[in-house]
Amino acid sequence: MELRHLRYFVAVAETLNVRRAAERLHVSQPPLSRQLRDLEEEMGARLFVRTKQGMQLTEAGRFFLKETREILAKTQRALDTVQSAKRGEIGRLTLAYDGSFSDPRLTRVIRQFRQRFPAVDLTFSEMPTHQQIRELLDQHIDLGYLGLRFTELEKELQFEFVSNPAVWLVLPPGHRLARQRKIRLPSLANEPFVAPPRTAFRYRELLLQYCRAAGFEPRMVHESNNGQCMLEMVSAGMGVAVVPESFRRLFAIEVEYRPLALTKSPLEIHIAWHRENHSPVLRSFLEMFREQVHPAGERG
Amino acid sequence: MELRHLRYFVAVAETLNVRRAAERLHVSQPPLSRQLRDLEEEMGARLFVRTKQGMQLTEAGRFFLKETREILAKTQRALDTVQSAKRGEIGRLTLAYDGSFSDPRLTRVIRQFRQRFPAVDLTFSEMPTHQQIRELLDQHIDLGYLGLRFTELEKELQFEFVSNPAVWLVLPPGHRLARQRKIRLPSLANEPFVAPPRTAFRYRELLLQYCRAAGFEPRMVHESNNGQCMLEMVSAGMGVAVVPESFRRLFAIEVEYRPLALTKSPLEIHIAWHRENHSPVLRSFLEMFREQVHPAGERG
DNA sequence: TGTTATGATACTTTGCAGGTATCACGATAT
DNA sequence: ATATCGTGATACCTGCAAAGTATCATAACA
Structure with a gap:
């Protein structure tokens, strides 16, 4: 049994007239008759009684019609689902x-x-x-x-x-550099740096490169585990740090933020x-x- | 799209292996590959990603598999329903x-x-x-x-x-014939008959035939509308009547029932x-x- | 480096869906 | 009565597409 049989069956069941159903299906009448017969043979049950004028559904046919309509509707929905999935509207x-x-x-x-x-x-x-x-x-x-x-x-x-999110310099409250509005990297030559977490090793590498380009080797102290921890350490006066600007929104920790004059941010989102x-x-x-x-x- | 495509798709989706699926479906591998491709082309979406080892369902494929299984199960149920209907277990x-x-x-x-x-x-x-x-x-x-x-x-x-349900003679209480245990038709020659309803004209005809065969023309009086009415009339003394034996169970009306000696009951259920x-x-x-x-x- | 698995491709065969012509039969009109 | 129309079924032909055979490209694996 194929969906073709079901489509044909529904058409005939709805028109109760093989010729008109054939027309609706855009096929000629004999193949439709044949497919109907094949369908009935395959399930070993009459779906129609052929009377003088047109066809009449049998009891079995009425049940089959109901279920067949559901099957066809369901296949249509399945196709729609795939279309949605394809367009990325599902999944x-x-x-x-x-x-x-x-x-x-x-x-x-x-x-x-x-x-x-x-x-x-x-x-x-x-x-x-x-x-x-x-x-x-x-x-x-x-x-x-x-x-x-x-x-x-x-x-x-x-x-x-x-x-390229900007990076900001973070200072402990009252730090001597806090008096300046904008700070250039070389001014930090002698400051201890609170190191970024070990997991952010690439960021750390980049910071080192920038410092070296500015002519000094930064002194990294007190390596932290995460962003919050870094700021806590700075707040406690253990050193300065260079952090993404998002930290200003993320952490409410008492520190001073100052813009850092860099040719280009080391960060690349x-x-x-x-x-x-x-x-x-x-x-x-x-x-x-x-x-x-x-x-x-x-x-x- | 035909059910064949769905059956093939499910087999491949379940084995994730075209060859084994083909084996399970009792077809060779190339036609299966082709049908899969046709199916994907028809809905304009990839259902599988072909990797080094075997196939993998796409997101769309996973959704389609779920719905396809339901469709196939539903068609199976539809066939079963028809079988039940055929056996007269439904309808x-x-x-x-x-x-x-x-x-x-x-x-x-x-x-x-x-x-x-x-x-x-x-x-x-x-x-x-x-x-x-x-x-x-x-x-x-x-x-x-x-x-x-x-x-x-x-x-x-x-x-x-x-x-052939028996018929009984019905007499008003205290009627002179009530003294006999069994009554033969000719004894009723001069009794007025309460006629059966007009709708039961065939029964009436048969009664007439029986009476004529017994040598008299019955005098039909007070035609009734239904069985209950007949008995009420008899109970009121308007005449006698001949009724199916079921009336004894059906109506609790004060009358006398007596067996009627007939060669054959006029009733045929x-x-x-x-x-x-x-x-x-x-x-x-x-x-x-x-x-x-x-x-x-x-x-x- | 050969062997074995994978799925895809090229080509042939064949089964069957679909087409045309026609029939049998009944309803309806003439 | 007879012709006409409409119903579905049947016989037969055609063509397409599904299934088969043989083979390839490729990757995994021994």
């Missing part, structure tokens, strides 16, 4: 972000996405950059939001630049996904994210 | 009985049938014989339970003899159905009814 999306680089644009996109595609099961979790890389490679998450670029290292991943991840849901999300980050008028 | 059955010939065997069969085929929507209603004939001819009811035979008249109907009614439910009912009326050991 699952797992994304991660590095809390140190919290970006209101990201949460805004997520909110929008939830609204536009309510059928998508969207989960996201906080995760440091280095862990995101691992999870992306294992295809455990669909999209990462990373504080640094790893392009050269990870050929299996696709990176897309988002922004990227989103990243696995090259072999062709999920249409991901594509939909990327589209929406790009629109948020580079609104239509702002391009080129 | 509708409308039957009527003439209350004047109420028969405990009929209600017993109905009770049994309800139990055995709970999925059958069984309705039955009281209806005088002549009306049943009309409704049978119009195919408004499936089965009638009639007090008289109409075989010669109604070629479109199929009759089946059930029984038949069941009847339309010749073109091939409803399997009807056939199931008939089978059960016959078993009740002529139990297995009693035949031949």
